[in-house]
Amino acid sequence: MLSYTGHPLYDVGVATVTAFVRKRDPVMVTLADLAAVADFIEREYQREPLKSFLGVAFTTNAWFNQPAFTKQPQKRKDYARRLLRSLSEGSSGERCVFTGEPATAVAFSDKLPPGRAFRQHVPLLTGEDVINFYPWGDAGLPVAAKAILCLQAFPLGCAKCGGRLLAVHSDNPDLIYDFARAFLEYNRRALDLAQKAGHKKMPEAKSSAKTLLIVTLLEIERRRWEEAQDRRPSSVTAYHLTNSGQSNPLDERNPPLEIYHLPLEITGFLFSLVSDTYRSEWNAIAERAWQMVLPAKRKKKETDEPGGDQPRRNFLYEDLFHLPDNAPLFVRRYLLRIPVRSQREDDPRRLYSLRDEASLVSWKLTELLLREVIGVDKARIEQIRDLGDRLAAYVSGENDRRFFTAFFGERNYDLFRNALIKANLAHVKRGNPPLITLDPYIQVFEEGNEVARPDWRLARDLVLIRMIEQLYNLGWLGRNIDVLPETAESTEEKEEGF
């Protein structure tokens, strides 16, 4: 009956309808199922709390929201029928832009041509009659009867987030379905509670859009991991949108549409993180990245809404959207625990401390990031790890605090290099084999003879992560905790990618 086409709004609608009738495969949806969805929409969209909320999806000109219909319920019923129950009404002779099937012969109001949809039927189209952006100025999009029904169901499979809808799409139908089902279940519970409590508004999601996206994706992936389902890498794209006529397109705080991409390298990374191998280390870092609730704000929230003191943003999750471009800062902030003092008061990253959180420094996570997200080849990862091991053994064995301090904090490449050469010479003079041989050194830090790689600081941070982990395990760091600087470094400097 239904199938995914690749169009985000339509596909989310298809998944929502499928989840609503408790099926997994859209092909299994029957005419009776579609009638059940239409019944629900016709009943609930006309009353609060959905009525006012869905103005953000379909504007106040939508059939259920049209103020002029308040005294003409029969007219509203007629328009609902046209939009929700026109499956057997024949074709207008045009093809649906979403499904490629014949567009419906039914007009969605008395003023409109048959089968043509406008902004009050499909989010982010133009209003009636507007000729811009249509072939030959022929206004409206031709749609099939089942397509317009799915598009009417679409908002139920979205999260209400910041006054807008968050729709999540993927090239993997399972992910589209899982997101739509998760949001639909939340919405139906919220709808039920709101009606019982007499509330006229649907509650907002407790997290920001990007955080909610990652939180939900991690939950889905964890379940899929535990259920040992076949899993193929898939990219995820989220659409955070409002179609409200009240919204100002130039309002930076509430734009009509934002698109967030999670490419294959990030979804692959997240999928690995929910496995037993990485989960505990990752959760420990993620827990310390939630936006803090300040006392004054907590009091205000508590009076406004129950449970409103829950953190709204997770900075780690939100910074995933900037990977791999911001990999150097990501590594310093979250994996090396370098604080960022200049951030807002509610930003937990101001309080990061390598002294207190050395146990969070994880080479395992770093290696996964390098491999999955940044795409560093295996040989180079091994060189970085080996160098970290050798330097950690040297620092611990010789108790060379000065070298550790120089390696950690030196900002000048020449001085950094000199510190390494001096340590190497000292090590050899004591009758040991060289600490660092030329080839690995050049491959990690240089692109030519004595020419530093643009990302040498990132390379240094990666070696440091391995060193700190090893020194922590050896107990040396516990005995020499004062070598770790407490002052924050400026992490805002732009570094080249890896």
Add this chain to the structure above:
Amino acid sequence: MKVLKIVAEGITTSFRYPHFMQGVQPTFEMPPPATIYGHICSALGEWVAPEGVQFAYHFTYLARFDDVEHTHVLVPAGGKLPGSRIPKALEGQVNPFKRAILFRPRLILYLNRPEWEPYFRSPRYAVVLGRSQDLFAYTQVGVVRLETSERAYFEHTLAPYRMALQTGRGYVVLMPRFLDYHHGRAPTFARYVVLHRRVYSDELIRFEGMEKETFWIDPTSPQEKGAHLGLFFHTFVGEYDDRPLVAGVAG
């Protein structure tokens, strides 16, 4: 294979998502195939038959930003123009729109039609890519002979959707593949992988049962780690394999 290689550069461009019209107009990060078809037809000066035409490209831009445009939102109108007897056909109002713009775009386009070189040396219409005001200039036009190789790198391009699982990078997007101008610009869509970051052919994930592949490479492109730029050729019409490969099984 001999192909036409065109390098085109401009100041700005924007590739609108077709169904997001109101208030904000995000841009695709790569030109959709339908845009490439329109561009070719503009140079040739006619709607060429799309059958058999293949293209590959490498597309970069320096930065991305939002611009505010005033769009004249037009509706049909009757009556006369004020103070005249001239019939009024349209009326409208100015609305602010936010449009995502790609700055300093650069396209290297490969076409399996070397015989079209004279048209690109002397294009029939103004050279644009994206909107009508996004003027472009051809900075190189010539014919190159592509080679096949097992070693190649792919970057800043569209990969066919079936490659998604093999690249392990990029994101999947639905794009207009072709607009049929003989039938009211009826659109067809297809899924592609937007691939920005470089991936080498030996990093492509190979599933059990897959034979070793060879790729078209441009031997005149910069050599990186012993590999040249690899090219994924696309078509505008006809068969398109939209099935991802999983463990050697299409499905």
